[in-house]
Amino acid sequence: MIAIRYASIRPLDISNGEGVGVSLFVQGCHFHCENCFNQSTWDFNGGKEWTEDNENKFFKLIDRPHIKRVSILGGEPLADENTSEVLKICKQIRLLFGNTKTIWLYTGYSWNEVFDKVGCIYQQNFSTDKIIRREIIKHCDVLVDGRYLDELKDQSYPYAGSTNQRVIDVTKSLQRSQIVLWNK
Numbered sequence: 001m002i003a004i005r006y007a008s009i010r011p012l013d014i015s016n017g018e019g020v021g022v023s024l025f026v027q028g029c030h031f032h033c034e035n036c037f038n039q040s041t042w043d044f045n046g047g048k049e050w051t052e053d054n055e056n057k058f059f060k061l062i063d064r065p066h067i068k069r070v071s072i073l074g075g076e077p078l079a080d081e082n083t084s085e086v087l088k089i090c091k092q093i094r095l096l097f098g099n100t101k102t103i104w105l106y107t108g109y110s111w112n113e114v115f116d117k118v119g120c121i122y123q124q125n126f127s128t129d130k131i132i133r134r135e136i137i138k139h140c141d142v143l144v145d146g147r148y149l150d151e152l153k154d155q156s157y158p159y160a161g162s163t164n165q166r167v168i169d170v171t172k173s174l175q176r177s178q179i180v181l182w183n184k
Contacts, residue, residue: 004085005044006024008025009022010025016159018104021071025073028041029079031147038075073106076107077105078105078133105136107143138174147165148162
């Protein structure tokens, strides 16, 4: 049984990452950031059921030559309630498309909340949810991290809502064991 719900799928999205992409807005968030642009995604019981049919349609949308990116946001993709299915989706994107599609993940968790030491991937004494969050991030190319802070809102700040959020190059950060910001 699939355990997540989703708010919407944008089949042709240019606002949640570089280039033209498909965006999946998962349902459910515990953070409830003040003046969040997407409060309708907070309720884990809201939105629509993520069915096999919806999933197949989602992957067909990705499988178009002009689609270069897949963005997963919400709600909160790394909420415990969503992690198992989000990991499955990320793995499936990699299996079907390799590195021909970039994966962007937007989360209210900071890199440091997921990786106790910057970039460290050791897995001793951690909850299963933390390990799954790490695994999800390892399948992504770009991570936009941190909770939205309304007092730091900046509409000119690329790909994030507030200036405390970072746009992180996941591959380089993991290779160097330090946060490396993404540059286009």
